[in-house]
Amino acid sequence: MGNGAVLEVERLRKVFRVRGAGRGEEIVAVDDVSFTVAEGESLAVVGESGSGKTTLARMLVGLETPTSGRIAVAGADRSSPARRAAERRRRGRETQIVFQDPYSSLDPRQTPASCIDEVLRLHFDRTADERAARVAELGDQVGLDDRQLNALPGALSGGQRQRVAIARALAAEPRVLLLDEAVASLDVSIQAQILNLLADIRAATGISYVLISHDLAVVRQITDTTIVMQRGVAVEHGTTTDILDAPKHPYTQLLRGSVPGPGWKPVRRSRNGGA
Numbered sequence: 716m717g718n719g720a721v722l723e724v725e726r727l728r729k730v731f732r733v734r735g736a737g738r739g740e741e742i743v744a745v746d747d748v749s750f751t752v753a754e755g756e757s758l759a760v761v762g763e764s765g766s767g768k769t770t771l772a773r774m775l776v777g778l779e780t781p782t783s784g785r786i787a788v789a790g791a792d793r794s795s796p797a798r799r800a801a802e803r804r805r806r807g808r809e810t811q812i813v814f815q816d817p818y819s820s821l822d823p824r825q826t827p828a829s830c831i832d833e834v835l836r837l838h839f840d841r842t843a844d845e846r847a848a849r850v851a852e853l854g855d856q857v858g859l860d861d862r863q864l865n866a867l868p869g870a871l872s873g874g875q876r877q878r879v880a881i882a883r884a885l886a887a888e889p890r891v892l893l894l895d896e897a898v899a900s901l902d903v904s905i906q907a908q909i910l911n912l913l914a915d916i917r918a919a920t921g922i923s924y925v926l927i928s929h930d931l932a933v934v935r936q937i938t939d940t941t942i943v944m945q946r947g948v949a950v951e952h953g954t955t956t957d958i959l960d961a962p963k964h965p966y967t968q969l970l971r972g973s974v975p976g977p978g979w980k981p982v983r984r985s986r987n988g989g990a
């Protein structure tokens with residue numbers, strides 16, 4: 716493990732075998748990807764749909780098994796799936812994930828307070844009063860009041876639901892939090908609120924982030940370093956400032972060039988193709 720690294724990925728590869736006509740076809744989703752994430756660092760993994768970034772995230776949290784390569788969290792090898800409940804709980808204290816869709820990631824019949832309490836009961840030996848105090852503390856950390864903590868998800872906005880998902884992930888006190896397009900489904904003003912919240916949480920707790928995103932504006936706001944993926948391969952890796960302001964790889968330059976600049980206005984076209 717590198718100096719101060721909480722997450723280390725070495726030559727990670729994932730091959731999916733798809734049955735087709737005749738012989739099975741192999742699809743390489745992630746190919747020879749390596750990186751480290753330091754304590755308190757925020758790393759972005761960017762690329763278009765199909766670049767392999769989500770498959771990479773799923774391997775990091777154990778939802779997919781690498782075909783080859785190594786994943787280590789806090790010095791422990793996490794390349795193979797956990798086989799026992801105790802081991803799964805231990806890994807849950809190391810890495811958690813917040814998914815893109817706040818509408819489907821929560822149980823519609825369970826209040827935020829109840830779902831956060833469930834995580835606390837799973838991972839910690841605390842009394843009911845201690846858990847209640849921690850639920851309130853986490854709610855305050857993510858900007859949820861008592862009324863919102865005790866409402867069903869259907870009564871909450873998208874931004875509030877994503878705050879619940881973040882609080883639930885933080886309840887396990889992980890070393891690394893994966894954010895898989897965690898603000899992509901929110902409108903711009905709510906995105907800004909959640910990103911500011913995430914920045915404040917990282918400053919307060921020293922947690923490390925791995926942000927999976929296609930949105931370079933989001934990447935710039937909350938990450939220190941960036942990996943650019945194309946067709947499963949990491950084509951560029953450096954500081955976020957260098958990647959976004961002085962990209963070297965043609966694919967990164969293409970991504971950067973596709974971001975509208977100041978003064979850009981969409982062009983309305985007629986049905987016959989004219990402007």
